[in-house]
Amino acid sequence: MNPHATHTLSRRRFLRRATAIAAAPMIVRGSTLGLNGAVAPSNRITFGCIGIGNRARHVMPSFLAQPDIVFTSVSDCREDRLLSAKDLMDAHYGNRDCRKYADFRELLARDDIDAVFIATGDRWHSTASILAARAGKDIYSEKPISLHIGEGRALVETCRRHGTIYQGGTQRRSTASYRFAMEMVRQGRIGQLRKVEIQVWTGPAIPHDRPAPVPAGWDYDMWLGPVQWRPFVPGRVNGGNWNYFWDTGEGPIVGMGCHYADQMQWTLGRDHTGPVEFEGTCEWPDPAKFMSDTPLTAEIRCRYEDGITAVMYSRGTFKERYIRYIGDEGWIQVDDETNAVTAEPRSILDLRATAGVGWDNAGDHVRNLLDSIRSRRPTICHPEAAHRAQTICQAINIGLRLGRKLRWDPAAERFDCEEANRMIWREPRAPWRV
């Protein structure tokens, strides 16, 4: 796919095409289509799971509910999780067939696995995806899809090179409320779009903690993966705390912000480009009390070349997450916690019940992946789209860490600031590379 191909399309043509692509039914019966040139006897897509912690367990039921999937293998660097994952799969399938691997490279080496479900910590998402693509697997990866911009670009190129079907875990593209808001904006129901407002929550701060022995059953070296070595500190590692350290995560601005940045990009039809300017301020944790280093609160503005601006707030509570599109004739907002859609003028909401639109038949993110695996057509959240949305959040963080306004060239993927450019790439720890 040419990343910049859509630049030459008129808006109308782009929208018509995007709508048709999104709406085209890709459901292909197993009885009529095989994989890799041969009709698989079971006609099911065989999955392996890489990383099966809390997030994997949250998403997994949506996968297991699909009749044309079978999970045959699981992998995790924590023995406790690995054993319980095997139990989970065996209980689901009523057998003892699920294979377990402490090192996911062994799982990738299996020829009988078509695709992988990656729900590791953020530090692994891109590297594991790239290794999977090189091994000929199709991919679902949790978001955020990369830890730095360079890694994301490598992911896009690797998937293209290997003909990989990849889907990022920004499921809101398959959620009725968000699809409705997207359509209303695209149809001009709020007039000319001027601004997008996004709110994620106030980031937590993690208290100081000392190094400790690695718990039995943990392969900490594998847990770190591409992150340059640092000692095992329970407070950094446990309970998702890794989200709040630059090495291993990037806080709510990226962790959750990527969902809304993705929505914004999708709604604006900018899946192959992005904003050109980032500027913001933030509040850091008190270093006397806390060791985490991602912002607590923040307010960031970014601007697209055509003048549309976006404001991302990191503030409030977790439940107060939202995205609001503001036009010159109204606005529409989706509250993430409740999926409630509000709008001004309120008459916009009446369109949700209008015949023939099928808002509540928004499709299913997992189904979209499976259909794409069979049709070899890009998923609704293909690598380029996922990377571009992720880039917005990562550029925001780079700007905050440097404390300066940044201009970004979406075509060259370079900043106007040399120091910022040096933060586009973070060297992974060998033997890992992307």
Added chain:
Amino acid sequence: MRIHPAMVLCALPLVAGAQSEPAPPGPAQIASAVARYESGSGMEPLRAIETLVRESLGQPQLRDALEAALAAVLTGDSTFEARRFACQCLAIIGSESSLPAIGGLLENDETVGIACLALAPHPSPKASGLLLAALEARTGPARAQIINTLGDRRDAHSVPLLSKLARDADTAAADAAIAALAKIDTPPAREAIGALRQAPRPALTAALAEASLRSAEGLAASGDRKAATALFEDFCLPSRPAHLRRGAFAALLRLDADGGEQRILDALNGPDDAVKPVAIAGVASLQSDGASARFASKMADLYPGQQILMIGALASRGDGAARDAITAHIGNTNRDVAVAAIRTLGTLGDASSVPAIADVVIESTDTERIDAALMSLGQLRGTASTTAILDAATAAPPDARARLIGVLIARRATGAVPFLIQQAAQDNPRVAASAFRGLARLAEPKDLPALLELLVNLRHTALEDDACGAVVQVARRIANRDVRSEAILATYRKTGAVPVRCALLRALSQTAGTRALDAVLAALDDPDPRIRDAASRALANWSDRSAAPAILARAGSASDATLRILLLRGYIRLLGLGAEQPQKDVLAGYALALQLASRPDEKRMVIAALSASGVPGALPLLAPLLDDPALQEEVAIAVVRIARANPGADREQARSLLSRAASIAKDPAQQREARELLNKLK
């Protein structure tokens, strides 16, 4: 929190121990504190350094001082974590002056990784020189790390050494060197990769394939389309893994001057089934005129699964030829293909697609095709589509008409109301039932007289509930309760047919209002027993609390046991309606209900409702009933339930009653819970 270096002063023991009025610490002083950092200690110095990094962006002198201080952290007895942190900062601001200090880290396997953290983004070519110089002495992962970093730096000068390493016996080093050469992607690097392809080592096959494809991309980007095509075509050979064939094929489509059209046609005629889906997917983005028609004509040559994919690809093109081609497959003998075509038209089609899709509903006996057609009709955009569906429904035979009415309902086709009124009067009960359901959803209050007329003249008694339901739903759209019942009352008064009057009484119970209630109360004394029964049931099912006194009075005087329990049940239901009712009134209501209940089954019903209500102060009502052998087991369960819901209320009485409940309850779980609650109260 903003950390200014001055704030670090008090956090630095060595600085804090200095004389009074110390000067604000400079980078060197802060860095000396950083040097001792280990997880668990305060991070003020680290944050202060980060602040200085920010401030140094526009201040060369500060930047130099900061860099020197960070370089100092890399030497001496600094902790590993301090060095790691310093490397992170130098990755952002490091110049050539800190390279010697970073280079020192390359002498130790354990610090090579963090050195590479600083060196990978370093702008100076001397950084690569350091890496190359260190390579010889390192082994294992440290060696691979340096090779990777040279690749990530895209260091063209390292190509000769990497070319040599790519043939090294150390497979990990060779693997890393091949990857690095691919990233560097200069002509000499491509040449080196090409040479490796001549004598590939099995252990390096994957790395070499990746590198070769990168070379092909590089050749294409540099304008050497011919060489790139040749290389990509090599990866389309049957001996290559399927994913590489697919990736290379897609790359070729991007390279081809015709957008890959001829290559797609060749692939569709060829033997490689793994590539065919990619070829079909490529149809979606072809730019040539007539591509839709050309590939639509290929449909017959494809297997059904491939036909389905082609339908998807044509749908993405979205032009008239594509739509026509897809429409032609609505009647495909293969069900999956037909269903795919039908569903696709739902999103791609318009009003002109309606007749073809509606024909599936009318003519097919296959439920899967019919369901797909109904879904598509529901999805078609625009009011013109709705009008076309209405036309199709009008002309359709009864069964299909009933289904198409369902589509009109789903589309909220308010313009179809006159048609639905007409259809509700039809002989065919399925059509009429669908029509009534549609009227319930779509009709407006102005349509009430017509709906009532339909109810009065109903041809099938089985439709009475549908008709009555439509009347109620539409009447409820009138805000004023008395007004909403007016039309129903008018019909009730003028009609003589008993079944209709009974149905209207039921409707009145749901629209409610003072006049409606008066009419139902009057009907309780009607000479016809069917009217009296219908009125009693209407009263028992009244939809708001206004009927509660009347229900209670009627229940008290009812001699018929069934009617009595019906009314009692209705009364209890009304007690539970609305959260705004004062709880004392609710409690009083239950007391009245208990008084009124004379038989054990009646009392049990009240006890169960009372215990489920959660209303405080309920225990005194139950106390006397614990002595009744016919009720005491239910009462014991209710006592436990109420005590659990209101643990703080009536503690003394609760203890007494729970004690008794524990001894009465037969269920061990009940007994245990009663004792546990008792213990808590003690």
